[in-house]
Amino acid sequence: MPAIQTDPNRMTAGERRVSFSLASIFALRMLGLFLVLPVFALEARRYPGGDDAALVGLAMGVYGLTQALLQIPLGMASDRWGRKPVILLGLALFALGSGVAAWAPSVQWLVAGRAIQGAGAISAAVTAFLADVTRDSVRTKAMALVGISIALMFALSLVLAPVLAAQIGLSGIFGLTAALALTGMAVVAWIVPPEPAQQRDAGRGGLREVLAHAGLLRLDFGVFALHAVQLAMWMAVPAVLVQAGLAAGQHWQVYLPAVVLSFLMMGGVLFRLERKGHLRAVFLFSIALILLVQLGLLALGHQPSVWAAAALLCLFFTGFNMLEASQPSLVSRLAPAAHRGTALGVYNTLQSLGFFAGGAGGGWLIKNQGASAIFMACAVLTLLWLLLAWPMKAPAVAGPTRH
Secondary structure (H helix, E strand, O other): OOHHHHHHOOOOOHHHHHHHHHHHHHHHHHHHHHHHHHHHHHHHHHHHHOOOOHEEEEEOOOHHHHHHHHHHHHHHHHHHHHHHHHHHHHHHHHHHHHHHHHHHHHHHHHHHHHHHHHHOOOOOHHHHHHHHHOOOHHHHHHHHHHHHHHHHHHHHHHHHHHHHHHHHHHHHHHHHHHHHHHHHHHHHHOOOOOOOOOHOOOOOOOOOHHHOOHHHHHHHHHHHHHHHHHHOOOOHHHHHHHHHHOOOOHHHHHHHHHHHHHHHHHHHHHHHHHHOHHHHHHHHHHHHHHHHHHHHHHHHHOOHHHHHHHHHHHHHHHHHHHHHHHHHHHHHHHOHHHHHHHHHHHHHHHHHHHHHHHHHHHHHHHHHHHHHHHHHHHHHHOOOOHHOOOOEEEEEOOOOOOO
């Protein structure tokens, strides 16, 4: 065994290796997913059945539904049979679904491909694996690497998707997505270090124990609210930027700097204050920041400014990224070690349901009530989250361990 790490707040070489390799799996998978989102609704119209908006919407949203259905079973499976086998299975399903969608001759087959893609629900297994091999004192930092990889892939997809759609079409993008998933499988097989042996022998997932834990339930509601707000507000934000005078093809000029600047702000605040024992304060402040952004977007009204919208989006990404890093870290620390996959399965199920609720609810609100109703609803949901999160207590950080 290597020597005990002298600085408990600094990652060991092994922790850095596994964190970057697991973050790369998320990045490859999420890039494949995000590349489709900016162009799907427009490109799907070219397929037979593409004139049915409800069917196109189903093809878009069914991914989240199958994700929600399978996060818990696959998380429990990773507790019992190991993380790597479940991750490889999930990536194989994602690649298969991407292949079906690339071949799809109609929107109905796109629905089938997207459903199979969603069945590759590996988020719980990957984050549980990351929790297994990192110490409490650096786990938020490790989770932040995953969050950063996801946010960067989202920003990159906003730039690449229109170009790729023009060159290779939607089917070509799905083919690229399949290739990215297969690359992720190679990373798991040959680059990701072996998982701890004791995790392969873990008992059955304690779903009842996880669902009875007040602290975990509070975090489950939080991830539901965060992603419902994220997806709902993005039903209206592009229109706000257009109204402010920024053409749709130029929106990345706001998104990309806002994301990068938010990373710098997160790095300067989150990790430093967590080391000083102020994680609860940072967590509640981040929720309050999301609430402030919704109220700010509501106040922009009918004459928004690009600079004001950009500033609000930077604040949103800062709060969002801090919560994306801290929430799964808190789940992994609150959950019993043998049931981390189960706990993170429930957590990721609520995340997927948040995507579904935000998309469906945001679409209904903007159709019937307008953009202001979306920001008001998001503000109310975030305020409720802040009130429910207020009693939280950050778990104690365990001392340094051997790695």
